Amino acid sequence: MQDSDTRKKPDQPSAQPASRPRRSDATRAAILAAARERFAADGYERATIRAIAKDAGIDPSMVMRYYGSKEGLFAAAADIDLNLPAPMELRIQPAEHADPARTADVGRFLVSHFLDRWEQDEVLTALLRVGATNPAGAERMQQILKDQIGPVAARVCPDPADAPRRAALVASQVLGMALARFVLRFPLAVEMSKEEIVDWLAPTVQRYLTAPEP
């Protein structure tokens, strides 16, 4: 899902789903990488197509040809997969027993996973920065919450009916920490070790997901 392209001119209207490699694939990838870096560092407006093109070592007009517009470029760059485990896998860990505390430590796992994910892929910071000022970015985040975090919550929380609310609570804590650490760069949020953060946030997330009531 990550490197999907917005390819034009579908040669065979109903042919193979993955189009064969092109000579320009390296350039496309360079543009995408530069775009992620710039969006992460500067946000949507200040990440100019000219700057991105310069980073990628090509002409600005190429960006337009391959991605149509700045919005198209962002859409391609912000195609994110959180790599969350399929919900079923979560139940396996603590063997197979009844309702209370279905998964021993979803909270711990999730917080740790998110921190790793954020540190290794700047596109998450990019999406967070852009989402704060750009409607399309905010919508994309909302979609990720719904499609990728929601299902996990649905499997783990007591009443699947209010899984969305649980997911939103989890998102508020995780995004808040990401904001403080990777976007605003509060010194104290930056200096804390990953383990320390996990120790503090895991019980919170665990409670948001599994507590029967506040």
Added chain:
Amino acid sequence: MQDSDTRKKPDQPSAQPASRPRRSDATRAAILAAARERFAADGYERATIRAIAKDAGIDPSMVMRYYGSKEGLFAAAADIDLNLPAPMELRIQPAEHADPARTADVGRFLVSHFLDRWEQDEVLTALLRVGATNPAGAERMQQILKDQIGPVAARVCPDPADAPRRAALVASQVLGMALARFVLRFPLAVEMSKEEIVDWLAPTVQRYLTAPEP
């Protein structure tokens, strides 16, 4: 602190600290109000001086005359007072007894107060939006955290030495919820009632502030 001006031409170099009212005070206030609205709605880059001036019903050049530059305007508009109670007042509530759980419900009070504050004053949303893309905005937020939340944490948490860390944790949860509810406008974060949010977040904040260890 809220409506501080960047007044030029100090007539008497060492005269009264508060200058007398001017004929243009209404215009200044209109500009500031429009600026807060635009910054909150659009972020720093897309909130143009021209648009702000139009909202205020005056010429763009007036903004420059009264606030020097766009940065100056933002600095004036983002002069924020969280209205947190002086730390001493917090200790009074549960009478006067020893260490464990100094204040019965700081968490509940803080979450409720922040939600109120955010709802009634759009400048908080403005600062959050701008802080995500603008270094000056991020620095301002950091300063508010240090000067206004830090002291509260220092009085309430077990070891005043790591009050800053406690404050950062609290900020991560509170800012995260503000981000989800007021900036990204996740439907489920918007639909939840204020009481519901307080019920969920209060224990978290309480723990971040008063728990002896994670």
Added chain:
DNA sequence: TATTGTTGCCAACAAGCGTTGACCAACAGG
């Protein structure tokens, strides 16, 4: 080899931005 599509650069466009300085109207103090 001739033709056709792909890859890339260059120069330019129109629009929008923050910012500036000239200029006029209204008021204030003597």
Added chain:
DNA sequence: CCTGTTGGTCAACGCTTGTTGGCAACAATA
């Protein structure tokens, strides 16, 4: 009354932005 200060508009500046079309070089196909 005049005179200087203040409040405000207007038109323009220099610059950057996203975006476009033309044109040369290369690769692939026939």
